[in-house]
Amino acid sequence: xxxxxSIDKNGIKKGEWSKEEDDKLRAYINRYGTWNWRQLxxxxxxxxxxxxxxxxxxxxxxxxxxxxxxxxxxxxxxINLHNQLGKKWSIFxxxxxxxxxxxxxxxxxxxxxxxxxGQNSVMPSNQEIKRESPSxxxxxxxxxxxxxxxxxxxTSIPPFQGLTSPNExxxxxxxxxxxxxxxxxxxxxxxxxxxxxxxxDYDLTQGSSCSELSFGSVYDPKSSDxxxxxxxxxxxxxxxxxLWSESFETDNYMINAYNxxxxxxxxxxxxxxxxxxxxxxxxxxxxxDESIS
DNA sequence: AACCACACCAACCGCGGCGCA
DNA sequence: CTGCGCCGCGGTTGGTGTGGT
Numbered sequence: 001x002x003x004x005x006s007i008d009k010n011g012i013k014k015g016e017w018s019k020e021e022d023d024k025l026r027a028y029i030n031r032y033g034t035w036n037w038r039q040l041x042x043x044x045x046x047x048x049x050x051x052x053x054x055x056x057x058x059x060x061x062x063x064x065x066x067x068x069x070x071x072x073x074x075x076x077x078x079i080n081l082h083n084q085l086g087k088k089w090s091i092f093x094x095x096x097x098x099x100x101x102x103x104x105x106x107x108x109x110x111x112x113x114x115x116x117x118g119q120n121s122v123m124p125s126n127q128e129i130k131r132e133s134p135s136x137x138x139x140x141x142x143x144x145x146x147x148x149x150x151x152x153x154x155t156s157i158p159p160f161q162g163l164t165s166p167n168e169x170x171x172x173x174x175x176x177x178x179x180x181x182x183x184x185x186x187x188x189x190x191x192x193x194x195x196x197x198x199x200x201d202y203d204l205t206q207g208s209s210c211s212e213l214s215f216g217s218v219y220d221p222k223s224s225d226x227x228x229x230x231x232x233x234x235x236x237x238x239x240x241x242x243l244w245s246e247s248f249e250t251d252n253y254m255i256n257a258y259n260x261x262x263x264x265x266x267x268x269x270x271x272x273x274x275x276x277x278x279x280x281x282x283x284x285x286x287x288x289d290e291s292i293s
Numbered sequence: 294a295a296c297c298a299c300a301c302c303a304a305c306c307g308c309g310g311c312g313c314a
Numbered sequence: 315c316t317g318c319g320c321c322g323c324g325g326t327t328g329g330t331g332t333g334g335t
Binding site (some may be wrong): 015016036038050051054055087088089090102105185 | 317318321322323324325329
Binding site (some may be wrong): 014015016017034050051054056059060102103106107109110111 | 300301302303304306314
């Protein structure tokens with residue numbers, strides 16, 4: 001009933017979502033929230049566009065989404081609102097907890113449209129609505145989407161750009177991968193906080209610099225693959241897939257790099273983009289207890 | 294059983310609004 | 315004021331299900 005999976009010229013997957021993709025998206029949003037739809041797929045390890053992720057979460061994965069048939073009351077609300085507001089599906093959704101605008105729109109076109117055809121459907125103006133139907137609660141766009149999980153905290157949003165101060169008390173998580181050895185970083189202390197961070201492929205299979213990924217547990221691509229190495233060194237992960245729902249907290253590696261210190265503090269966990277591809281490693285930096293003079 | 298038409302609905306697409314630099 | 319990026323909304327598409335012939 002859904003479109004077949006396909007990959008466009010930019011490598012973005014389209015069509016039906018797999019269970020693995022659902023799990024990745026759900027796990028990521030449950031932990032980090034929807035801080036930036038456009039960037040989110042990269043961090044969640046998904047080859048999808050942000051729009052697609054947003055739609056999938058909003059219409060299907062979000063915990064409070066109600067499935068199943070519409071009740072008579074729900075139908076009445078939709079019909080009333082449609083008579084008064086027209087095709088304002090998003091407002092309808094705000095009046096029908098658990099129902100999404102897309103679902104309401106589909107239901108209208110497939111069930112209710114015909115039923116109301118032939119009936120008088122002259123649409124009054126908004127002023128008339130408010131005057132004639134004071135009892136109807138029309139929830140306007142007063143809030144953003146309530147897509148954050150219950151345990152989501154605003155302070156955990158990874159601020160990719162525009163980070164203003166190293167003294168922010170919030171737990172700041174930055175992520176970056178490197179297309180070259182990390183020791184080649186050339187940030188000044190001023191640049192560091194205004195640097196736009198980008199994601200690039202880091203090929204674990206190339207170069208001796210891979211040993212610098214070890215951080216206490218040396219990863220040698222010649223002796224084991226990344227999956228095996230992670231399982232060996234992070235035994236608290238029963239399955240590699242658990243990585244997608246585990247935190248990856250790290251250290252002041254980048255800051256030390258700037259200070260030209262030779263020994264790096266253990267950074268924490270390697271975070272591959274996909275258990276199968278091993279192409280991208282995201283490194284995060286928990287700067288909550290850091291200070292830069 | 295085979296075919297067809299329609300129903301259904303998840304997902305895609307384009308556009309406009311908004312915030313920010 | 316302008317341009318840009320992001321997000322949300324509403325319209326549309328396309329694949330599968332289902333009932334009728």
